[in-house]
Amino acid sequence: MGLFSRFTDIVNANLNSMLDKAEHPEKMIRLIIGEMEETLVEVRSTAAKNIAEQKTLARKVTSAQEGVAHWHNKAEIALSKGRDDLAKSALAQKHKCQAELTQLDSENTPLTDLLTAIQADAQRLQDKLNEAKRRQEALLLRQESAEVRLKVREKAVIHNIDEAMAKFERYQQKIDRLEAQVESYDLTENKDLSTQIAELEQDDHVEAELAKMKKKVVNG
Structure with a gap:
């Protein structure tokens, strides 16, 4: 691809559209x-x-202009001395310098126009590059912001999990206390039953001893 055709493509490119369609805008902007x-x-x-x-052309133009002045001066000197032949030769050299000067001017004009166009194109490209870098900075800021927000969300989720686990632990402790109360009631009931049975056994011993004493008194 030629320099200027590629330049035209770049300058005419719609950065917003390219980035919106890109799968990875940050990579696309780096490539751009x-x-x-x-x-x-x-x-x-x-x-x-x-x-x-x-x-280089400017130096040649200066040299040709100096040549025109130089040979014109030589022609005047020759004429003042009555040497028409030398004056004619000097004028011939002057004409050669003038012809060279005309040729140099014809070469310099399109070169000046081209240089002006290149400088304008370079400025357009620089402006486009500045725009692309601004977009890159904006993308980086968005990425950093998204990463920070994600971390906040992740921490919030972790906090919610911790809070849920704490609630579960409190519920578990409450259930443990209820179960402990039930067990304490069971232990109390079992103890009362054992006491009652022991008392019954003691009553049996008393009755047996009483019957034995009565029998002894009767037989006595």
């Missing part, structure tokens, strides 16, 4: 920024080459 930075380097490199060429 990388492509823009690479293209911007190439655009600036092309601009630098054209500037260098323009400077």
Whole structure:
């Protein structure tokens, strides 16, 4: 893909649309920024080459202008000395310098126009790159915010679980206390029954002893 066709695609790209459709917007924005930075380097490199060429043309233009002035002055000197032949030769050299100057001007005009266009394109691309970096920062902020919110939610869930377990523990303790009360009643009832039976046994012994004493008195 040519530099300027790729540049046009990048500058005309709708970042919002591309990011909305992307499966991973953060990866897409990194790729876009990388492509823009690479293209911007190439655009600036092309601009630098054209500037260098323009400077070379400018030096040649200056040299040709100096040549025109130089040979014009030589022609005047030759005429003042009555040397028409030398004056004619000097004017011929002057015309060559003028022709070179005209050619240089014709080369410099489109080069100047191209350089102006490249500089404008570089600025457009830089603006687009700045926009992409702003979008990247916005995405990073959204990601950080989402991660913080997720941590908050996770902590809230853990807190809810801990609270539920604490409630369960309290319920368990309440049930344990109820069971303990039931067991205490059972123990009390069992103790009363044993006492009653022991008393019955003691009554039997008393009755037996009483009967024995009565029998002894009667037989006595």
